[in-house]
Amino acid sequence: MKRFAISALALAAGLAASAAAAEELNVVCSNEQTWCDLMAQNFQIDTGIDVAMVRKSTGEVLAQLRAEKGNPKVDVWWGGTGDPHIIAASEGLTTASDVDVSGLLGWAQNMTEMTEGRAVGVHVGLLGFIYNTEVLAEKDLPAPACWRDLAKPEYKGEIQVANPNSSGTAYTELATLVQLFGEDEAIKLLADIGANVNQYTKSGSAPVKATARGETTIGIGFMHDMVKLKKEGFPVELVAPCEGTGYELGAVSIVAGTPHFESARKWVEYVTSAKGQSAGLEVGVYNIPSNPGAETDPDAPDMASVKLIDYDFATYGASETRERLLERWEKDVKGSGGAVEN
Known part of the structure; x- marks a missing residue:
């Protein structure tokens, strides 16, 4: 009887250890590092699930998921622009989460419907550009107001933008201008x-930060990143281009073949909850959340106040469209100036 009791205790301990081992999650995050870290911390505290987090740009994540198809090293992909999430869904790299999205805003529900449940919208980010007022004054340059202004010769060497091969932000710019013109x-x-352009960066938020620091005069990126820098006291001004602009639908997707599906599903529920999304304000996240109950900042970008295009996510989130545009960018755009890569 005693031996049986000991064996039962050992079995129970083993089952508990197995359950604990199962409660883990590998997340690849395409948001800002501080936001990635805070959400991992909050999720772990609230659910008890251990999170291993790595930050990568959307183009890098898409390449990784393609390389690891059938044997994924990550369980869930959170953040980044929607186009690569749509491509991942169409290529079977992600799987439906079966999370109830009926309480989210319409554009988030549309993302879920478009991808047959494989991606859920988490935020909207409006595309624009930013300039450093002090550097602009020092160089006696006019303030840009439109996309076409950025092509004027007086801005030679003054602009920084990301590479669309690695950056979802820069691909959004590429797709936006194609739809505009x-x-x-x-x-x-x-x-x-x-x-x-003086530099093509790997990260989409890098040009905005470089502009705030005075390392470049103008940076192209998402306006919520610019709001954060302005609120921190940097001498910058935000521009919503006069011709109109595009936007991202940031998303979250569960990777197909994950052995931690239930934990991944809990992550999707958490990052689309009002509580989860509201926490972003603690680290200066000023994008537009998909949960209408989430807290927002009065200085955050407002979709109603910006001239937006009717961004065609189905077309520009298709693999063949993306590959064709990236090929044209490499051939006809990248080599057009003296910009360096970073």
């Missing part, structure tokens, strides 16, 4: 702007 005209405009 038509493909050939957009590529020509991007080449003209490229003649003024």
Whole structure:
């Protein structure tokens, strides 16, 4: 009887250890590092599930998921622009979460419907550009107001933007200009702007930060990142381009083949909850959340006050469209100036 009791205790301990081992989650995050870290911490505290978090740009994550198809090293992909999430869904790299999205805003529900449940919208980010007022004054340059302004020769060497191969932000810019001006005209405009670009960065938020620090005069990126820097006291001004602009639908997706599906599903529920999304304000996240109950900042970008295009996520989130545009960018835009890579 005693031996049986000991064996039962050992079995129970083993089952408990197995359950604990199962309560883990590998997350790849395409948001800002501080937001990635805070959410991992909060989720772990609230659920008891251990989170291993790594931060990568959306293009890098898409490449990783393709390389690891059938044997994924991550369980869930959170953040980043929606186009690569749509591509991942269409290629079977992600799986439906079966999370109830009926309480989220319409655009988040549309993302879920578009991907047959494989991606859920978590935020909207409006595309624009930012300039450093002090550097602009020192160089006696006019303030840009439109996309076409960025191609003017007086801005040679003054602009920084990310590389669309690695950055979802920069791909959103590429797709936006194609939708605004038509493909050939957009590529020509991007080449003209490229003649003024001093650096193509890997990260989409890097040009905005460099502008705030005075390392470049103008940076292209998402306006919520710019709001954070302005609120921190940097001498910057935000611009919503006069011709109109595009936007991202940030998303969260569960990776197909994950052995931790239930934990991943809990992550999706958490990052789309009002509590989870409201916490972003603690680290200066000023994008537009998908949960209408989430707290927002009065200085956050407002979709109603910006001239937005009717962004075609189905077309520009398709693999063939993305690959064609990236090929044209490499051939006709990247080499148009003296910009360096970082």
